[in-house]
Amino acid sequence: MGKPLLDVKDLKIHFPQKKGVIKKKVTYVKAVDGISFTVNEGETLGLVGESGCGKSTTGRGITQLVPTTDGEVLYEGTDIASLSKSELRTQRKNMQMVFQDPYASLNPRLTVEDILAEPLKAHGVKDKKERRKRIEEMMDVVGLNRSFIRRYAHEFSGGQRQRIGIARALILNPKLIIADEPVAALDVSIQAQILNLLKDLQEDFGLTYLFISHDLSVVRHLCDRVAVMYLGRMAEIGNTDKIFENPLHPYTQTLLSAIPISNPRQKKERIILQGDVPSPVDPPKGCAFVGRCPKAHERCHDERPELQKMDEDHYVACHLYD
Amino acid sequence: MLQFVLRRLVGMIPILFIITIISFLFVHLTPGDPIRIMYGAEIDQETYQTLREREGFNDPLPVQYGRYMVDMVVHGDFGQSYRTRADVSEEVMRRFGYTFVLTILSMFWAILIGVSVGIISATKRNSIWDRAGMVSTITALSIPEFWFGLMLMQIFAVQLGWFPTSGAASPLHILLPSITLGFGVAATIVRFTRSSVLEVMREDYVRTARAKGQKERVVIWSHVLRNALIPVVTMAGLQFGFLIGGAVVVEQVFAWPGLGSYLIDSILSRDYPVIQALILLFSLQFLLINLIVDISYGFLNPQIRYD
């Protein structure tokens, strides 16, 4: 395992919500409420959780696409949140994003060349020939036919579009790729193509991935380490195999048991949760999962559990293990 | 609900306040001297100064504004017309009824025709009715209402003699002006209703209703319309503003003794107290209509909560 590339410390992202006409009551949506994790160089960290748990917001907060409320985002030791606008622009070269919706993430009015030239232009590659050369090379890398260079984004299918999105992220030779549900919108057969491509690229370029996904099977397949989020907080983090084989947090256990297995011969005991995820505006005072947890006890209501080390590279935030 | 209405009413105050400032400054920044307007251009310098002092135009602007506001808020006094020396509030009240009746009746036509034609167009999409409806609405939107009024007058009043040409002597007099005023809004409502109904007909819950085995008629009249009319109500409310504006023109054509012709006369003769009062009245009217629209919106759409 390499040295830490990205270090997120107690990150908080709150969105103010204004209400009322005269009296401005401001409440906060606590999308991310104090999470910490590390991504080491060359590894893939999977960030999983259900919708609304704050995993996508975390990704956007790391790249400063949304302002962070509190905490530090250290990229190679520099706190990104404290950078000036121009410093941030330079820093962004090292940290690129791949987005979920391959339809919305590419401007339909631009050609492949325009889309891929944009990061090069933004980071001072002024020579048109040079740009063209790098674009064509990158198209080869992600498996796009070079002859498509003049085509518009919306002429492509979902899988091809996602390849363009990946090419855009890679063209500046970043070290860290933050991939926000890159395969969620794709069909199974296309999903496999993209997952394989991501694996190949990681090997070829020594990339580090922060892989955000709700699909536990995909995370299991791709990631070295997994971080499970629930309602803006970290529930469990650690080595993928350890977590999948021995989930400690009741939420992780539920999540794993809920995944349908594509084998009719394999029947398993399922933990069915009651109720829905509570609102992030008014999360429980103690453990975020307390309302739905089958193993909740008194302490869980009052005291917020902190991440504690259970094993080598396996941490859990649950009072059961105090 | 009541709280919401109160809060909205209170929220209107700053806007009205800004409007009073704007309309007040209007008088003092526009060319044209009120004294000369009131007493004629020929008065000598000395009389001029005396009058100016007497009418209070020599006081600093904030003092004048304060006096204006106190008169208005405390006494409900909007001053006197420069031109006729008549009490503005009385004159406005007398004419308000005419404009009010005219706009209400126009809106009635517009909604009656607009919504029904819009629904027919949408449900019989691409039929000959739909096409005819669309062509006539876009034509209606291209006709200046004053010209339409003149043509109506020419045909129905002059040639056929069915209706009186102008004035407000009998209930029959309102017919042509209200149709003239309403037809443009009707066209807008037709187009809006049509697209709104078409949009709602594509919604998943309409498919759900059909999957329940519901009759198409009920699907349209209950499931579709209830949802499609929510934006139509908003739009129709906003069109009230358009009607108030249009009334200015139409009243002129048909010599309808409402606020519109009063406004034009006052502008042409720079009768500022009247202009001030009317601007304020029109704004207030518009804000109130918006409020009513918002409230009715809440009745139609349960999702809008007033908190």
Next chain:
Amino acid sequence: MNTNEPKSYSPFREFLVKFLKQKMAVVALGVVVVILFVGIFGSFLAPYDPHRPVTSQYPEKGIDLDQLTNASVIVEGVMTDGSTIEGSEVTQLQAESENRRIASIRRSQRGINVNANTSGYTNATIESGDVSSSFQVVVEGESLLEGKEPVISRLIPSQPEGVLTPGDQFQLDVLAVLTDGEELTDQGDIHELALRLYETEEEEESSGFNAPASDAEAIEGLHFSSLNEEVATVSESGEVTVVGEGEGAIRIQTGPVSSVVQVQAGAAAEPVLAYLNVSESNVTLTDVYKHQPPSSIHFFGTDHQNRDIFSRVIHGTQDTLLIGFVSVAIGAFIGTALGLLAGFYGRWVDSLVTRMTDVLLAFPGILLAIAVIAFLGAGITNIILAVAVFTVPVFVRIVRGSTLALKEMTYVEASRSIGVRDPVIIMRHIFPGTLSVVLVYLTMRIGVAILIGAALSFLGLGGDITAPEWGSMLSAAKDNSSTVFHATFFPGLAIVLTVLSFNILGDGLRDALDPKLKE
């Protein structure tokens, strides 16, 4: 996703294909192009100067004004011996119209000139000494003649032959030629007709018009009088008795018409004028001084100042388009810029801009424009500004909305994550995205701007009411709208056609650019 389509995709071609499918919009585009052409070259296309009455322009255009407004009536004098003299030779020729407001009559070289003034009907009398004739003048429309009885145009007496001696008696024969060409020979008939005609005439005259030019004394029926009692006397029934020697003459008169019979007793004398012959006893003229109905010379007729409406409409295209284009261009430019900034940057920029637009939108468009005019004063430049002022908030609102939606698009986020600068993002991703909405609204708002501009002019806020601008034309014509149709109809039709073309074009653009936009 037509990846297997051979032709490479171009957004412009797709737009073009979609646009051309809409036949109405293509036709509207054609009309718009024609209107633009007319707007630019209007001054060359207009057949008449729109500012001056057409009558003063007819000579320049080579149109014979006289044919229409002016008739030349050739007068010839018939002498008692049967010879004729030309009008110019007739001495003391005087001509007068019963009603000069309708037609005026002047002496000319060969006879007289009749000039139409306004539509109506009148009689005219020409007179030379004791002899007079009359004719009818009808200005505009044969219909005015309907129900009007023809009047006596001239009386042709038969002259006694040879030299008479005192004591001779003879009966005068009179032929009355009526204005419609009919001839009456029976004295009784003539008498009765004259009685009827000129009695009624008198009653009419009592309503205050100028009295006829002929003798003011009431002459009823067919009247004979001797001009020299020493030579001849005449009875009521027209029996002449020669009483002495010398030159005598009998005057035969009905109403304003008179003729002379020479009674020459003794030595032969110079023949005198017996009656006046007019080439036309029934002059029909057109009133060309105002409100000419549409005709081949004036397609749209003329207005209350006799200006050619067609030319004025063509000239007015320029002003109207100017109001439409310039105001919307200003409004769209400012509105789009503000909308982009407000939508993209949010926070206080957004609050400020939306507050401003809310206040502006609190006034109905036309009231806002009226307020601006009230502030700035009337005039076309101010109309443009006024319309621009209320166009701004419309564009702010749509561009802001569109920007907010586009800002949330992942591709904008992607650009930001790459490190692209804000101005580049706005110009590259946001603005082109709003462009289709802006373009559609631009087209549609031109129609609205023209309508509002016309309404402002109509209300008399356009400054120069005599300017050839459609709204002003309507405003000027509206007072006569109950009697004159064409003066209001055609300028209004021009507005409708122009606005309709822009609206249909806008609709077509919207469908071609973005079908989802459909309201």
Next chain:
Amino acid sequence: MTNVLDIKDLEVSFKSDGKEVKVVNGISFSIKAGETLGVVGESGCGKSVTSLSIMRLIPSPPGRISGGQIYFNGENLLDKKEREMRKIRGNDISMIFQEPMTSLNPVFTIGKQINEVLLLHYKMTHAEARKKSIEMLKLVGIPRAEQIYDSHPYQLSGGMRQRVMIAIGLACEPQLLIADEPTTALDVTIQAQILDLMRGLKEKTNTAIMFITHDLGVVAEMCDRVVVMYSGEIVEQADVDTLFNDPKHPYTVGLLGSLPKVDEKIDRLYSISGQVPVPGSVEKGCRFAGRCDHVMPHCTQEDPPLFKMKDGHDARCWLYDPVHGRKEEAKDGQTTLGREGS
């Protein structure tokens, strides 16, 4: 067991840009009483169109059922008058949809929307309908049913709304419930709740279910039998155990191979190259030929028929044709094809 539903050679066409394109191309399958049939396939394969065709709710124009028969209890639904169809919809056949957030009318209360279907098909008073509706809400596991009865949809979460949709679907005790991707829009823990609920309800009511999904995991858990669709055709059908353990069609094999597994670590996924053809673009031959690793010259010449593997197991692939097929692969198709999956 008798067949509740029998679809024979169903064809559905859609018109776009003046051309009519077949999106469902002669499919046949049947559902037995009390059985759960899974229909799987990727987006655009025609599975949702098939379900809407059964309800006769294809938006027309542009869509049109251009051929085949749909027998429901032995009667062809395509011959029914609209009035007769209305009696079947919601009563004998009901449907739940993918998007619980938009499938309920936002302006009516939950109660009114359940009552609607009851009042349509049963002679009931409002009070009886209310009672039954609340009963249904309790049945689908909604707490505080009386309160929810008077709520509006926006007050409910996605999972709750899907429960309401199921309540509406089952209110008239239909013989067939068509579930079109009912859990796709839901989170995995909520999906587990809904699947659990549906399984439980099925045992209670013995309703036949046509379960449309793209998720093979859900199919494995829920269904008795599976139909695999590709580009408007059925490429393989079998009972669930056979399909997952002995798939025959290269597409099914590929699909199973591309799934990441949660319970085992695979280094590299099998992936089907290329993408689904645009409807109407394959003129002759097998629609999968362009992406198939086992493509033979004959595959591009003629559209393969369904070949019978064993009882109730068919595959549309020339590999299993005695004349054109590769004998050795046909014999132990599973081992040869299956190996590539791992």
